[in-house]
Amino acid sequence: MVAEALLNNGAFKISLSPLFTWASGIKSPVYCDLRALISDPVVRKSIVEAFKNMKADWSQVDYVAGTATAGIPWAAWLAEAIEKPMVYVRGEAKDHGTKKRIEGFLPQGKRVVLIEDHISTGGSSVSAVEALRTEGLATVDEILAINSYQLKKADDMFASASIKTTTITDYPTILSVAKEKGLITEENETLLADFRTDPATWAEKHGL
Numbered sequence: 001m002v003a004e005a006l007l008n009n010g011a012f013k014i015s016l017s018p019l020f021t022w023a024s025g026i027k028s029p030v031y032c033d034l035r036a037l038i039s040d041p042v043v044r045k046s047i048v049e050a051f052k053n054m055k056a057d058w059s060q061v062d063y064v065a066g067t068a069t070a071g072i073p074w075a076a077w078l079a080e081a082i083e084k085p086m087v088y089v090r091g092e093a094k095d096h097g098t099k100k101r102i103e104g105f106l107p108q109g110k111r112v113v114l115i116e117d118h119i120s121t122g123g124s125s126v127s128a129v130e131a132l133r134t135e136g137l138a139t140v141d142e143i144l145a146i147n148s149y150q151l152k153k154a155d156d157m158f159a160s161a162s163i164k165t166t167t168i169t170d171y172p173t174i175l176s177v178a179k180e181k182g183l184i185t186e187e188n189e190t191l192l193a194d195f196r197t198d199p200a201t202w203a204e205k206h207g208l
Helices: 002-008 034-039 041-053 072-082 123-135 152-160 171-180 186-196 199-205
Strands: 012-014 030-032 063-067 086-089 112-119 142-148 164-167
Touching: 002 034, 002 041, 002 142, 002 171, 034 041, 034 112, 034 142, 041 072, 063 072, 063 123, 072 086, 072 112, 086 123, 112 123, 123 142, 123 152, 142 171, 152 164, 171 186, 186 199
Parallel strands: 063 086, 063 112, 112 142, 142 164
Antiparallel strands: 012 030
8 A cells, every 4th residue: 555655665754743844834743755765666666557547548648747856757657657758847947048847848739647746735736737738838637646635725726727636645544544553543643634724823723
């Protein structure tokens, strides 16, 4: 199970004391860095296979795109598995040369599926889709990811941008597995689950 692999590989960390600080300044009980998974060939293979099985018919997809940087290896392995061309999307446009965000050769008007490793607030994912739509004139309406916090903010952003998201695992599933493995108590599972409600105020709300 991918959720268990995330915990076993340290790709998904849980800590109530001390809390993690996200780049946004949010105090969080969880931290997700899926780069650890690329070093495990068994897990890597299972994730690529899961991505591959997310669509019954890949003939309707012309290109696979990965988000820089963590989505790039997964996009590359998936593209190889389904025999499709691949590009990746920079977080920001280059400040020199062509000043583009899309790297690789993407003819205009192609149908593209974007690969993410992890979805938190959804901002970087939507930005990557917009780059593919504007710079590449691509049709992009779907993102596949390994994991998602399933935050309402992300759901709202994806809905506004007409993007469907599908993930291999998600935050509630990982918490459930963590409880089964004895990593957290049932009480802590409830506390951690509440983080999705309003991440910005969660720590203060619970006196942490």
